[in-house]
Amino acid sequence: MQILSVVAISFYLFSTGAYLAFLYRPREQFNTAGFALLATGFSVHTVLIAAGFVSRGHLPADSLAATLTLASWSVAGVFLFLQYRHKLKILGVFASPMAAAIMLVAHRTQGAAAAQSPELFKSFWLVFHVVAILIGEAALALACGVGVLYLLQEYAIKTKRHGFVFKRLPSLDLLDSTGNACIVFGFTLLTVGLITGFIYAKAVWHRFWGWDPKEVMSGISWLLYAALLHGRLTIGWRGRKAAIMAIIGFALILFTFLGVNFLFQGHHGEFTRG
Amino acid sequence: MIEIVLIGLNHKTASVDLRECIAFNAEETRAALRTLGQETGIKEVVIFSTCNRVEILLTCEDSRRAIETATVFLTLNKNVQRADVEKVLYVHQGEDAIRHMFRVAASLDSMVVGEPQILGQIKQAYHTATQTKTSGVILNRLMHRTFFVAKRVRSETGIGDNAVSISYAAVQLSRKIFGDLDGKQVLMLGAGEMAELAVEHLIRHKVGDIRVANRTFERGLQLAKRFNGRAIKFEEIVNALEVVDIIISSTGATQHVIRAKDVKSVMRKRRNRPLFFIDIAVPRDIDPKIHRLDNAYVYDIDDLKGVIEENIQDRKREAIKGERIIDEAVIGFRQWYANLDVVPTIKALRQKISTIAQTEIEKTLQSLPHLSDKDRQAVGRMKDALINKMLHDPTLFLKGDGCHGDKANYLDITRKLFKLDE
Numbered sequence: 001m002q003i004l005s006v007v008a009i010s011f012y013l014f015s016t017g018a019y020l021a022f023l024y025r026p027r028e029q030f031n032t033a034g035f036a037l038l039a040t041g042f043s044v045h046t047v048l049i050a051a052g053f054v055s056r057g058h059l060p061a062d063s064l065a066a067t068l069t070l071a072s073w074s075v076a077g078v079f080l081f082l083q084y085r086h087k088l089k090i091l092g093v094f095a096s097p098m099a100a101a102i103m104l105v106a107h108r109t110q111g112a113a114a115a116q117s118p119e120l121f122k123s124f125w126l127v128f129h130v131v132a133i134l135i136g137e138a139a140l141a142l143a144c145g146v147g148v149l150y151l152l153q154e155y156a157i158k159t160k161r162h163g164f165v166f167k168r169l170p171s172l173d174l175l176d177s178t179g180n181a182c183i184v185f186g187f188t189l190l191t192v193g194l195i196t197g198f199i200y201a202k203a204v205w206h207r208f209w210g211w212d213p214k215e216v217m218s219g220i221s222w223l224l225y226a227a228l229l230h231g232r233l234t235i236g237w238r239g240r241k242a243a244i245m246a247i248i249g250f251a252l253i254l255f256t257f258l259g260v261n262f263l264f265q266g267h268h269g270e271f272t273r274g
Numbered sequence: 275m276i277e278i279v280l281i282g283l284n285h286k287t288a289s290v291d292l293r294e295c296i297a298f299n300a301e302e303t304r305a306a307l308r309t310l311g312q313e314t315g316i317k318e319v320v321i322f323s324t325c326n327r328v329e330i331l332l333t334c335e336d337s338r339r340a341i342e343t344a345t346v347f348l349t350l351n352k353n354v355q356r357a358d359v360e361k362v363l364y365v366h367q368g369e370d371a372i373r374h375m376f377r378v379a380a381s382l383d384s385m386v387v388g389e390p391q392i393l394g395q396i397k398q399a400y401h402t403a404t405q406t407k408t409s410g411v412i413l414n415r416l417m418h419r420t421f422f423v424a425k426r427v428r429s430e431t432g433i434g435d436n437a438v439s440i441s442y443a444a445v446q447l448s449r450k451i452f453g454d455l456d457g458k459q460v461l462m463l464g465a466g467e468m469a470e471l472a473v474e475h476l477i478r479h480k481v482g483d484i485r486v487a488n489r490t491f492e493r494g495l496q497l498a499k500r501f502n503g504r505a506i507k508f509e510e511i512v513n514a515l516e517v518v519d520i521i522i523s524s525t526g527a528t529q530h531v532i533r534a535k536d537v538k539s540v541m542r543k544r545r546n547r548p549l550f551f552i553d554i555a556v557p558r559d560i561d562p563k564i565h566r567l568d569n570a571y572v573y574d575i576d577d578l579k580g581v582i583e584e585n586i587q588d589r590k591r592e593a594i595k596g597e598r599i600i601d602e603a604v605i606g607f608r609q610w611y612a613n614l615d616v617v618p619t620i621k622a623l624r625q626k627i628s629t630i631a632q633t634e635i636e637k638t639l640q641s642l643p644h645l646s647d648k649d650r651q652a653v654g655r656m657k658d659a660l661i662n663k664m665l666h667d668p669t670l671f672l673k674g675d676g677c678h679g680d681k682a683n684y685l686d687i688t689r690k691l692f693k694l695d696e
Contacts (some may be wrong), residue, residue, distance in 0.1 A: 157450060158565070160577050162584060171453035172548065236545025239569045 004048040005069070005107050011041025012076070012100035019092035023168060031089045035080075038096055042076040045103075049073055059127045068106035070130070071257075074138035075099045078185075082142065088178045090169060094145035125200035129193055133218075136189030137253050140225070143182035144250035147243035150175040154240055176238055179246055187225045194222060217256035224249050275615055276317065276412060276682055277337045280371035281344050281363060282329030285385050288362035296352050296359070298323040303402055310347060311408035315339045317682075318410040320403040320417065322378075324395045326385055331375065333412050333682075341365055372607050375416060376600045379424035381433065388433040388589045393424045411686045412614070416607065423603040430599060431592040436585035441472035443581045444552045445479060447573060448520055451550050455479040461518040462486045463511065463532075464525030465497055468554050472522050473501055485518060487511050489525065515540040515549065522552045523559040534563040537570055552578070610695065616672050619685050622694040624665060631657045 018034035021027075049070065052060030060066040079095035082088065149169055156166040169175070197215075198208040209215060228245045231237035237245070283296065298306055303321050310319045310332070319332040330348075334340035345363065349356040366374045377383045381392050400417045403409040409417065428434055437443040445455075452458055458481045462473055465488060473484060484503025487510065488494030494505035506514055515521075515537065525531055537549065551572040553560040558574055565572040573581075613619065635657055639650060672684060689695055 153450070157447075157571055160573070160580065162581055166450065171449060172451050173453040235542070236547065238546050239548065241546075241568065 004044055004051065005103065008041045008045040008048060009100060009103045009107060011037050011044060012072075012096055012103060015041060015092070016096040016100055019096050023090065023093050026168065031092070034092045034096065035083060038076060038092065038099070039080055041099070042073070042080060045069075045073045045076060059130060061130045063109075065106045065109040067130075067134075068102050068109065070134050071138065072099045072102035072106060074131075074134040075102065075141060078135060078138040078142060078182075082139075082178070082182065086178050086181060088146070088170065088174060090149065091142065091145060091178070094149070095142060098141065098145070123200060123203070125196050125203065129196040129200055132189045132196060133193030136186045136191075136193055137257065139182045139186030139189065140246075140250050140253055143179050143186060143246045146175055146179040146182060147246035150179060150243040151240065151247075154243075172239070176242065179243060180232065180238075183225060183229065183246060183249075187222075187229060190218075190222055190225065194218060214256060217252065221249060221252040221256055224252060276333050276335060277340075278331070278333050278368055278371045278412065278416070278611070279337050279340055279344075280329060280331045280366040280374055281341055282322075282327060283359075283362045283364065284327035284329070284383070287364060292354070292358065292362060293325070293328065295354050296328045296348060297325070298328065300402070303399070304406055306347070306351065307403055307406040307408045310344065311406065313340075313343050313347075316343060318413045319408045320400055320413055322396055322399045324392070327378070329378070331371070331413065331416075333410070337367055369604060369608055372416065372611075373600060373604045375420050376423045376603055377597075379420045380427035380596055380600060381424070382427070382593050382596050382600070386438055387586075387593050388435075388438070390428075390434055393421070393428075396424075397421065411683045412611070415610065415686075419603060419607050423600060426603075427596040427599050431595040433589055433592040433596055435592070436588055438582055438585050438589065439471075440468050440554065440575070440578050440582065441475050443578050443585070444472045444522065444573070445475045447552075447571075447578075447581070448476070448550055449479070451548055451571060452519065455481050455520075457482040458519040459483045459517055460485070460503075461511070461514050461521045462497070462501075462503075463521065463523040463559060464488060464527075464555065465493060466524035466554065469522050469524035470497070472552065472554075476520065477501065481520070483518075485514055487514070512536045512540065516543050518549075519547070520550050520552065521560070522554065524554040525559050527555070527559055528557060530561040531559040532561060532564070534561045534567065537561075537564045537567060541567065541569065554578075613689070613695070614682055614685050616681070616685065619688055619694065620665075620669050620672060623668070623688065623692055624661065626692055626694060627661055627665065628657075631661060 015034045015037035018030050018037055022030035022034055049060060052066065052069075061070055075095060076099040079091065079099070082091070150172065152165050153169040153172055153175060156162065156169075157172070201210065202208050224245065228237060228242060228249065232242060283293065285293070288296075298321060303323060306321055307319060310316055310321075310330070315334050315336055317333045317335070319330060322329045322331070328348075330344050332340055332344065345356070345359065348354075348363075349359050374383070379393050379396050381388050381390070384392055396417075400409065403413070437446045448455060448458070455476060456479075458476075460473060460476055460481050460483070462469060462484065477484070484498070484501045486494045486498040486501065486503055486505050487508050488497065488505070489508055491505060491507060497503075498505040511532065515532070521532070523531060532551070541549070546569045548569045548571065551560045551564060551570070553572060553574040556575060560572050560574070562572060562574070564570050613622070635653060639645065639653070645653075668688070672681075672688065
């Protein structure tokens with residue numbers, strides 16, 4: 001298991017290198033190499049998670065390390081999918097190091113599994129809940145990355161400085177529409193994740209909503225993204241505003257994902273306390 | 275030894291009136307190729323004539339005579355004073371001619387470094403020369419190398435990457451904002467050469483509807499007809515802002531034609547879809563405050579000039595890389611060309627055959643250990659005799675007059691037949 005995780009991290013790091021090279025020298029080989037390396041890392045990563053599944057008999061999401069491993073896997077997977085659909089090559093510069101970094105943290109965090117009965121993790125709803133939320137959040141993380149790129153490019157165009165950023169980053173329109181696609185996708189999965197969470201809570205604790213800090217924060221993030229999507233459809237919240245909101249939204253998500261576990265008590269903490 | 279000579283004039287050496295006089299059109303080029311091709315002493319010839327240059331590329335045995343013939347041909351044929359022509363004419367020979375050819379095709383010698391048309395023009399010129407059958411083995415090879423090198427320079431350096439004209443810079447900026455220009459709507463305010471050129475560039479990028487607004491509606495109608503668009507009244511401009519994406523402005527107005535508050539109110543109706551204003555007019559038509567609004571971008575003539583200035587500097591830096599690629603290619607071609615002579619070819623041929631024979635004999639002798647030294651020497655002598663006899667006729671043929679006319683051709687075939695260039 002350790003070895004698989006090291007191999008996956010190495011591939012993600014190599015992929016990061018290739019994408020950085022692509023950023024500085026727009027040669028198609030670098031992009032292809034980055035993509036192939038990331039895809040290979042992702043395959044190894046998938047095997048790692050599948051092995052965890054088999055050895056524990058349930059979804060490996062019972063410690064912070066395991067959850068982070070899943071999160072990194074989601075980032076890589078969502079990026080591969082997006083790349084396949086939207087061809088925003090330069091986003092690799094953001095996605096590869098992110099997958100690598102999360103995986104590195106997961107690798108260093110050797111937390112024991114939480115004192116939860118493994119029976120809990122066998123629930124279909126819980127698996128669904130965890131996977132949907134993580135993939136959704138990965139998409140929102142990429143939306144944040146695209147948002148940063150948008151702001152950089154917009155700044156270059158507004159200040160009329162046509163240097164490195166202007167030349168290497170794609171058009172505002174492509175960044176804006178990719179960001180939006182990420183948010184639509186992420187928001188949908190976040191919604192699905194929240195609903196399955198409710199169903200699961202109902203089954204285990206006989207209530208849908210328990211004012212758990214993580215539930216509350218997730219609710220707030222969900223509302224923010226809902227507002228952003230609604231604003232785009234009705235009054236055209238796009239461009240800079242949307243990019244900034246995508247970044248704030250992801251900051252909220254990060255806080256929900258990590259901060260809540262460390263700062264507050266609640267039933268989510270027991271799953272992921274490292 | 276056959277020599278490569280290039281003689282010509284270009285925008286750096288000759289004024290436009292002289293270039294005009296000397297330029298060949300397609301029909302004249304064909305006639306000139308036929309005439310020059312029949313001159314004794316000129317073996318192969320290709321003529322390039324564009325608005326910036328007239329060049330004759332030829333191969334010959336006696337370069338002095340060939341240069342004289344070509345110069346006389348230019349002056350007589352074109353009815354210009356010989357003294358005038360000689361002042362502006364440059365002559366490159368051998369390696370210099372090869373390098374010059376590569377540089378021209380790669381657009382390093384162009385008025386606007388990196389412009390893409392020149393390669394097509396050279397291909398066309400070569401095509402004409404192949405039709406009149408005045409291009410032979412050396413120029414064929416040189417031209418194919420030229421195309422290859424030019425493509426390499428274009429793809430491996432950023433020499434043609436960035437716009438160096440106002441109108442094209444406007445298109446490039448639009449692409450950084452909108453990505454694909456497919457279906458984007460354009461509004462043209464006023465008229466003017468630069469603005470019209472920019473609209474033409476945009477049309478080539480498949481923009482959608484074109485609207486034209488002019489103070490005099492009739493002039494607007496004319497322009498609209500030319501661009502297949504429609505004319506609108508000057509008073510309708512603000513309404514049009516709801517639907518158009520790119521505005522190119524070049525009116526003679528002394529005050530701003532579009533004000534910030536117009537755009538502000540329209541932005542909401544547009545649901546913040548981006549608006550890009552290209553203001554070519556002096557004094558400016560578009561209120562520069564608009565640039566501060568979200569999703570609205572204003573570039574005026576100075577901004578565009580700044581962009582171009584940067585791009586020209588970029589191209590110059592990239593051109594240095596191009597020169598390096600060309601230097602490499604010149605060395606490669608020179609090697610092939612230097613070997614395309616009788617002595618090196620015969621030498622290489624003999625070398626190749628004797629190497630093969632030697633290896634085979636050594637192999638055989640290993641399995642015949644009972645042979646005495648004397649026997650072995652006899653086998654060696656037999657080998658030498660065989661090689662000499664076999665190569666006797668080909669050597670005589672290549673050295674002597676066996677190959678009438680195009681000796682380079684037979685040398686080239688020999689080298690290819692025996693794979694001597696590897």
